[in-house]
Amino acid sequence: MDTHGIQMKAAQVFKKLGVTEEDLRTKVHVRFATHNRTTAIATTKFSVRRDVNDQPVYEVQFLFSTLLWPKDANQENTIVHEVCHAVNDLRWKEQGKPGFPQGHGMEWRAIMIEAGVTNPQRCGLLK
Numbered sequence: 001m002d003t004h005g006i007q008m009k010a011a012q013v014f015k016k017l018g019v020t021e022e023d024l025r026t027k028v029h030v031r032f033a034t035h036n037r038t039t040a041i042a043t044t045k046f047s048v049r050r051d052v053n054d055q056p057v058y059e060v061q062f063l064f065s066t067l068l069w070p071k072d073a074n075q076e077n078t079i080v081h082e083v084c085h086a087v088n089d090l091r092w093k094e095q096g097k098p099g100f101p102q103g104h105g106m107e108w109r110a111i112m113i114e115a116g117v118t119n120p121q122r123c124g125l126l127k
């Protein structure tokens with residue numbers, strides 16, 4: 001799957017989880033990037049800043065390993081997995097909770113199921 005495919009799939013999953021196109025234009029900024037490390041197929045970075053009106057702006061960065069991504073046995077599932085991390089962090093912060101949720105904790109698992117994944121897995125599989 002190429003960058004366009006990744007973006008389309010991510011947008012679809014965000015929508016399914018209640019993050020609207022307007023959210024993505026305004027308060028949730030999503031970026032896609034790559035690196036050459038082999039620690040994970042993909043990772044998600046999430047941070048919050050405040051705009052000039054002191055409203056929260058959420059920065060999501062999806063990072064894909066150029067080395068592992070082509071070997072991912074289920075790329076669609078990996079995208080769902082990462083978007084669920086972003087939505088988990090987003091909901092956590094929107095609820096005003098301190099810190100961040102556990103990476104693959106019960107909240108993330110519940111969001112994966114909401115996204116249609118019947119058996120959420122911590123790690124993706126390589127071909």
Ligand SMILES: [Zn+2]
Binds near residue numbers: 085103104122
């Ligand atoms: Zn994960």
